[in-house]
Amino acid sequence: MNPPSDAQAKDFPGAGDAHDGFAALRESGVSAGVLNPFQIVVEGAYTEADVRLVERRVEETQGVAGAAAPRGSRTPRLALVEAFATTDGSAKETRETIARLKEDTLPAIRAELGPGTRVTAAGYPPEEREFVRAVYSTFPTYWRS
Numbered sequence: 001m002n003p004p005s006d007a008q009a010k011d012f013p014g015a016g017d018a019h020d021g022f023a024a025l026r027e028s029g030v031s032a033g034v035l036n037p038f039q040i041v042v043e044g045a046y047t048e049a050d051v052r053l054v055e056r057r058v059e060e061t062q063g064v065a066g067a068a069a070p071r072g073s074r075t076p077r078l079a080l081v082e083a084f085a086t087t088d089g090s091a092k093e094t095r096e097t098i099a100r101l102k103e104d105t106l107p108a109i110r111a112e113l114g115p116g117t118r119v120t121a122a123g124y125p126p127e128e129r130e131f132v133r134a135v136y137s138t139f140p141t142y143w144r145s
Contacts, residue, residue: 031065036089038098038123040067040081040106045116051079054109054119058083061105063097089125098126 026032042054051069058081059067065086073080083101087093101121109119 031084031086032088032091033065033085033094036125037082037084038089038101038121038125040083040101041118041120041122042079042081043077043118043120045077046079046113050113050117051081053112054079055081057105057109058101061097061100063087063093063100085125090128094125095129098129102126 022035025034040054040058042051051074055067055069058064061083063086065084067081067083069079069081073082085091085094085097087097098121106119106121110117113119
């Protein structure tokens with residue numbers, strides 16, 4: 001199945017400060033993925049080393065331009081790792097990145113951390129993919145590839 005994707009930032013016409021700022025980012029080589037990052041949620045009895053491991057493994061995933069684990073995004077039992085794709089979060093190429101994270105990277109991290117820590121993908125891009133798949137999988141077969 002190959003459902004459509006949401007509009008990407010590059011497809012929005014515009015003018016003004018926000019548009020100019022986005023153009024400046026793109027011209028300097030910053031990925032459009034920074035506009036629509038995904039979060040990796042680390043829950044449970046994690047340590048600082050666990051969060052750094054998640055950050056490093058996610059960043060090593062093909063299709064991920066970078067990852068960061070800001071200290072302000074933590075509680076004693078929950079930490080967020082922001083992941084920035086090499087492409088816009090709504091681009092078709094990002095589907096493969098999300099699949100790699102969910103099917104390869106995150107299971108390997110879970111195995112390494114053990115049963116006391118839960119690691120999941122969250123944020124708009126992964127949730128968008130699940131929503132689109134659920135909606136379009138009910139359409140007649142001519143919508144599927």
